[in-house]
Amino acid sequence: MTPDRADVLIVGGGLAGSLVALxxxxxxxxxxxxxxxxxAPQEGQSDSHTWSFHDTDxxxxxxxxxxxxxxxxxxxxxxxxxxxxxxxxxxxxxxxSQSLRAAVEALPMVTxxxxxxxxxxxxxxxxxxxxxxDAPCVIDATGRVPRGYLxxxxxKFVGVERQTARPHGxxxxxxxxxxxDQRDGYRFVYTLPFAPDRILIExxxxxxxxxxxxxxxxxxxxxxxxxxxxxxxxxxxxxGVLPIAMAFDAEAFWADAAAGPVPVGMRAGLFHPVTGYSLxxxxxxxDIIAAAMLExxxxxxxxxxxxxxxxxxxxDRQRFLRxxxxxxxxxxxxxARRKVLERFYRLPEPLIERFYAGDLxxxxxxxxxxxxxxxxxxxxxxxxxxxxxxxxxxxxxxx
Amino acid sequence: xxxxxxLMPPYRSHAAVHGALAARLAGRGHEVIFVGPPALQPHxxxxxxxxxxxxxxxxxxxxxxxxAGFARLLRDTARATRAHALxxxxxxxxxxxxxxxxxxxxxxxxxxxxxxxxPRVTLAASxxxxxxxxxxxPYVGWDWREGEDGVRRAEGAWRVSDxxxxxxxxxxxxxxxxxxxxxxxxxxxxxxxxGSVAQWIAALDFPRPQPVGPVVGPIRRPVAAAxxxxxxxxxxxxxxxxxxxxxxxxxxxxxxxxAARLAGVNVAVAHxxxxxxxxxAALTAIWPGRIDVRAFFDQxxxxxxxxxxxxxxxxxxxxxxxxFGVPMVALPLGNDQNxxxxxxRRAGAAxxxxxxRVTPDSLAAAIASVTTDPRxxxxxxxxxxxxxxxxxADAAADAVEGALR
Ligand SMILES: Cc1cc2nc3c(=O)[nH]c(=O)nc-3n(C[C@H](O)[C@H](O)[C@H](O)COP(=O)(O)OP(=O)(O)OC[C@H]3O[C@@H](n4cnc5c(N)ncnc54)[C@H](O)[C@@H]3O)c2cc1C
Numbered sequence: 001m002t003p004d005r006a007d008v009l010i011v012g013g014g015l016a017g018s019l020v021a022l023x024x025x026x027x028x029x030x031x032x033x034x035x036x037x038x039x040a041p042q043e044g045q046s047d048s049h050t051w052s053f054h055d056t057d058x059x060x061x062x063x064x065x066x067x068x069x070x071x072x073x074x075x076x077x078x079x080x081x082x083x084x085x086x087x088x089x090x091x092x093x094x095x096x097s098q099s100l101r102a103a104v105e106a107l108p109m110v111t112x113x114x115x116x117x118x119x120x121x122x123x124x125x126x127x128x129x130x131x132x133x134d135a136p137c138v139i140d141a142t143g144r145v146p147r148g149y150l151x152x153x154x155x156k157f158v159g160v161e162r163q164t165a166r167p168h169g170x171x172x173x174x175x176x177x178x179x180x181d182q183r184d185g186y187r188f189v190y191t192l193p194f195a196p197d198r199i200l201i202e203x204x205x206x207x208x209x210x211x212x213x214x215x216x217x218x219x220x221x222x223x224x225x226x227x228x229x230x231x232x233x234x235x236x237x238x239x240g241v242l243p244i245a246m247a248f249d250a251e252a253f254w255a256d257a258a259a260g261p262v263p264v265g266m267r268a269g270l271f272h273p274v275t276g277y278s279l280x281x282x283x284x285x286x287d288i289i290a291a292a293m294l295e296x297x298x299x300x301x302x303x304x305x306x307x308x309x310x311x312x313x314x315x316d317r318q319r320f321l322r323x324x325x326x327x328x329x330x331x332x333x334x335x336a337r338r339k340v341l342e343r344f345y346r347l348p349e350p351l352i353e354r355f356y357a358g359d360l361x362x363x364x365x366x367x368x369x370x371x372x373x374x375x376x377x378x379x380x381x382x383x384x385x386x387x388x389x390x391x392x393x394x395x396x397x398x399x
Numbered sequence: 400x401x402x403x404x405x406l407m408p409p410y411r412s413h414a415a416v417h418g419a420l421a422a423r424l425a426g427r428g429h430e431v432i433f434v435g436p437p438a439l440q441p442h443x444x445x446x447x448x449x450x451x452x453x454x455x456x457x458x459x460x461x462x463x464x465x466x467a468g469f470a471r472l473l474r475d476t477a478r479a480t481r482a483h484a485l486x487x488x489x490x491x492x493x494x495x496x497x498x499x500x501x502x503x504x505x506x507x508x509x510x511x512x513x514x515x516x517x518p519r520v521t522l523a524a525s526x527x528x529x530x531x532x533x534x535x536x537p538y539v540g541w542d543w544r545e546g547e548d549g550v551r552r553a554e555g556a557w558r559v560s561d562x563x564x565x566x567x568x569x570x571x572x573x574x575x576x577x578x579x580x581x582x583x584x585x586x587x588x589x590x591x592x593x594g595s596v597a598q599w600i601a602a603l604d605f606p607r608p609q610p611v612g613p614v615v616g617p618i619r620r621p622v623a624a625a626x627x628x629x630x631x632x633x634x635x636x637x638x639x640x641x642x643x644x645x646x647x648x649x650x651x652x653x654x655x656x657x658a659a660r661l662a663g664v665n666v667a668v669a670h671x672x673x674x675x676x677x678x679x680a681a682l683t684a685i686w687p688g689r690i691d692v693r694a695f696f697d698q699x700x701x702x703x704x705x706x707x708x709x710x711x712x713x714x715x716x717x718x719x720x721x722x723f724g725v726p727m728v729a730l731p732l733g734n735d736q737n738x739x740x741x742x743x744r745r746a747g748a749a750x751x752x753x754x755x756r757v758t759p760d761s762l763a764a765a766i767a768s769v770t771t772d773p774r775x776x777x778x779x780x781x782x783x784x785x786x787x788x789x790x791x792a793d794a795a796a797d798a799v800e801g802a803l804r
Binding site: 086169 | 452454
């Protein structure tokens with residue numbers, strides 16, 4: 001099979017692009033898919049990834065087709081705060097760059113090529129070596145956040161996977177250990193025990209600015225490891241600067257994207273506004289695309305229409321999550337952010353699960369806001385409206 | 400051969416007991432590891448045990464300092480227990496412990512062991528926590544009261560105690576929920592299935608319907624065979640110590656030195672590092688040549704050779720003195736020392752004085768009485784006999800090995 005005869009061209013074989021390939025292949029094994037990936041991380045992002053999700057984030061369908069890409073699973077997770085710790089029942093799982101890539105490469109009708117696109121259009125992509133790949137359906141999964149349409153805060157982290165000299169003793173992930181000292185906004189440590197003597201330790205901070213001071217994060221990781229006697233060697237490292245959305249002009253973004261390739265993943269602003277995670281939405285988007293492709297003939301336009309509908313609905317449903325982000329970043333002083341999160345984690349588990357999945361009900365929203373407001377009402381009021389931020393964005397885009 | 404973990408509050412008095420037991424078990428071929436927050440590390444080092452850390456306080460809760468100090472101590476206690484509840488289980492797994500020896504005073508250690516599925520033996524290094532009828536909390540200095548009245552009084556005291564320990568109880572309850580254990584939030588709920596291996600002997604205790612567990616008496620390292628030259632060249636002396644926690648009480652040491660001079664007897668003062676060199680020198684100057692001030696003596700020989708012991712009434716010092724039949728004057732400073740003093744009074748085994756009201760005169764009179772009246776020494780006979788038969792570190796090691804099978 002040669003790439004220029006593909007039905008679908010996916011530019012960017014990171015998380016979102018790979019999930020589209022997996023979902024499409026699961027629905028219709030005869031689709032010819034070409035994935036082009038530059039292999040070079042974008043500025044500020046690392047090429048080594050651990051992508052994690054809660055079992056409750058995915059539909060049963062998605063859980064099935066993502067399974068071959070899963071590298072680790074755990075039967076639950078924990079959160080820890082200064083005066084509250086809790087085990088959460090939802091199972092947790094991780095994909096790694098390797099496991100995801102291997103799952104995609106195992107698909108018979110998928111070709112994964114190295115190559116950097118210099119221009120991507122609705123009908124194909126121009127590669128850096130001058131060659132061109134055309135396809136009836138082109139998907140842009142290059143991961144770059146459309147910053148002009150978003151008002152952002154940042155979740156920054158550095159993770160070190162450590163081979164410990166002796167067993168570390170941890171059995172479950174701790175997705176937020178906020179008992180550590182607070183610096184640089186809201187800080188917590190995230191740990192994933194991959195094996196009895198392997199553990200990923202991530203120092204994470206919710207900060208106002210995207211600058212990543214590696215040395216400070218390394219020191220935080222080292223302190224945490226040393227306190228538990230986890231001597232050992234570094235096996236791998238990853239880092240990230242994830243966007244937290246306070247405002248998103250989705251209408252404008254999709255209007256401007258109409259004539260191009262179908263954006264997915266971060267490229268489409270499809271991430272959780274409070275956690276910066278994109279896997280649950282990428283999986284849903286992949287399902288939507290796979291469903292749209294069942295109608296032949298497949299075209300960029302038909303997939304675009306389905307994605308646009310899904311993305312606008314999503315952006316609308318995320319209104320409340322963006323409000324929470326505004327409260328966290330604009331309403332709460334950095335030291336108060338931890339309290340907001342601690343309170344949140346005292347809520348019932350089904351609500352927490354729906355929060356991660358981005359599926360909060362109206363009752364959930366009321367409960368988060370009214371039961372015990374995350375921040376004092378006085379501080380919350382100025383955050384309530386998204387419109388002023390959208391206005392700012394519009395002005396900036398115009399100039 | 401087993402890997403044996405030891406969990407305890409990071410106080411020297413507790414660590415010394417665990418250390419002696421650990422040394423005995425190590426002598427039998429086991430591997431011994433102290434498991435705790437950073438504050439425990441120096442103790443592990445001193446006691447020659449391995450160390451498995453977990454995240455938690457770097458310093459022991461400070462004892463003393465009035466009501467504010469007490470509130471702080473309660474908070475620190477709860478914090479240490481919470482650290483055990485959160486990170487103790489992983490640390491026990493990391494240490495690959497086959498069994499845990501857990502001090503009754505750190506119930507978080509027992510919680511950690513249960514959460515990690517590691518069998519455990521509890522150790523009462525201080526007064527046992529078991530709530531027998533009429534038994535007041537250890538740090539209450541009440542004299543024993545027989546009958547219903549005493550039972551009711553003790554229950555009331557425990558209610559207050561439970562209320563004071565609310566923060567620690569919360570930490571325990573939270574830890575239980577976190578690890579899916581049935582909620583037990585009082586320290587006494589965590590006493591081991593076979594009771595606790597206890598240092599404190601029945602002869603000096605308030606009456607209990609049955610023993611709290613294997614009562615083994617003082618758990619000590621063997622006394623060095625080649626002893627130092629005898630203190631004061633073999634002349635009679637009083638040994639005085641206020642313990643490792645409250646070593647810095649210059650005023651009391653001064654009263655003790657003056658009292659010794661009034662009573663005309665040499666005195667060896669162990670200040671446990673609580674006095675500066677200048678303060679120690681000032682103390683010596685009270686009666687040059689007759690006062691020997693040091694941070695630490697080789698304590699067992701020093702007590703064995705003494706005519707009497709002036710003590711804060713810490714459990715270890717009291718048991719050591721009782722074991723050698725050396726009469727005591729007790730000046731309880733806090734903690735369980737009030738409870739110990741009340742038990743000594745009931746057994747007629749010591750003169751107890753209030754450290755706040757004691758004067759050189761009253762202390763001199765007490766020293767003169769215990770050193771000259773043979774009835775004080777005789778009153779310790781039952782205690783001495785019980786300790787001699789109880790087995791100490793060996794019996795404790797047997798109990799731990801018994802739980803391994
Ligand atoms: C280290 C890290 C850990 C994360 N962990 C999680 C997590 O646990 N759970 C979660 O839900 N989210 C997580 N995220 C957030 C988010 O899910 C990721 O950022 C995710 O990778 C975004 O997916 P994407 O496909 O949109 O972008 P990416 O995964 O970044 O993929 C973009 C791909 O496109 C390629 N590319 C870019 N430009 C070109 C070009 N011009 N031509 C060809 N190829 C190109 C890149 O090489 C890259 O492989 C994490 C992010 C990071 C950085």
